[in-house]
Amino acid sequence: MLRHLDVAHDRFGLSTPFRISRGVKTAADVVTVTITQGDVTGRGEAVPYARYGEGIEDTIAAIRAVAPAIADGACRKDLAALLPAGAARNAVDCALWDLEARLAGRSVAALAGLREPVALPSAITIGLDTPDAMARAAAKVATVPLLKIKVDRSDPAAQIAAVRAAAPTPRLIVDPNESWTIETLETLKPHFLDWRVDLLEQPLPAGEDGALARFDSPVPIAADEALHTAADLDRLAGRYDVVNIKLDKTGGLTEALMLANRAREKGFGLMVGCMVCSSLGIAPAMLLGGQAAFVDLDGPLWLSEDRPGGVTDHEGMLSPPAPGFWGSLA
Structure with a gap:
């Protein structure tokens, strides 16, 4: 047909x-x-x-x-x-x-040989702003399991310290989105453990990340912009500890599942991320969430209005969409 x-x-x-x-x-x-x-x-x-x-x-x-x-x-x-x-x-x-x-x-989970999606601790993102504004935003979600903070090169030490002081208990991902240099990394290195950073995501530009092979990081470093498909993994070895899988980079769930398997075989930890999107973009990614050490799927939480029946968040725990929304039977 x-x-x-x-x-x-x-x-x-x-x-x-x-x-x-x-x-x-x-x-x-x-x-x-x-x-x-x-x-x-x-x-x-x-x-x-x-x-x-x-x-x-x-x-x-x-x-x-x-x-x-x-x-x-x-x-x-x-x-x-x-x-x-x-x-x-x-x-x-x-x-x-x-x-x-x-x-x-x-269900898609059954077809793929995966467990059905369940509620997962997913990062709540604190957007880039002044340190004071970031601290106020962090204070509102200080009890969630996982925070992710967006930083740049202007004053990352103040940004990170402000968020950590306002939210002392969550696990913490720091994401410069390629904005740092190796000099920035060296300067901040002594403070990562004091701030209790759990993961540093793509600190250097993807095309300039060779310096990471010589950087002795006290915390795991994740590849985001530097990773698209399984073909990238060999190049990332020795530079990164974790890979951030996003379906918009891999080209869908099919490649993402293969990438996840190969990344684990090569000793990488897994993170599952997303763009700012609706729940229709998140539902497939949630199938990978159970395999990941870090889940960052709060894209729909930024929307004024999501698609009906989409994911829901309760204090940092992201629940799957309603039955029948995507990949499951009503």
Whole structure:
């Protein structure tokens, strides 16, 4: 039976601006794919990211270009030859997973041989701001299990110290989003243990991270922008301890599952992350959450209004979407 693919640009306003070292977002612009076979429809979502040379229009064009192949029966295993790793492939891959599960009358977790998603401690992100403003934001969520703070090169010591003083108990991820230099790392190194930093995420630009091989870090370092697919793992060895898997980088759940397996085989710890997106982008990623030491899937929590039936948060514990939302039966 022929399949029909539709693709659309959806925009979700944010309740507060999301600031990182590269800029500020006030809305989440996502690409939504629906693939219909008969009276059954699967959905997927992706966030094109300018850092990787992606935009809404070119992502939609790439998806439309493969619509005839999807209509003729191309499956998830065919996508790697049709689309490069990235947002376009992610949206199509996740829509195909959802469609396949609904046609089979089983959940995506069951098809993938994974346990069904459960509530997980997921990072609550403190956006980049003045140290005082970051401390006030941290104080409001000081009892959650895990915090992630966005910092830059302006005054990271004050930013981190302010958040830690306001929230002394949560585990702590520090994310400079490639904004530091090796000199910044060396300067801050003596303080990481005092601040009880649990993970340092992508401190140096991805193209300049060779210096990490010579840096004796007192805390684990995670690769984010430096990691896209399993093909990157050998290059990251000796530089990073943890890899941050995001479906928008891997090109969907199919590659993400393979990446997770290979990363563990090579001795990397796992983190699962996301862009600022709706729950449709988070539901597939939650299937990886049970395998990860660090889960950072709070993207929908920044939205003024999420898709109905999406994930919910209670004091830093992220619960899966309602049954039937994505990848599960109603």
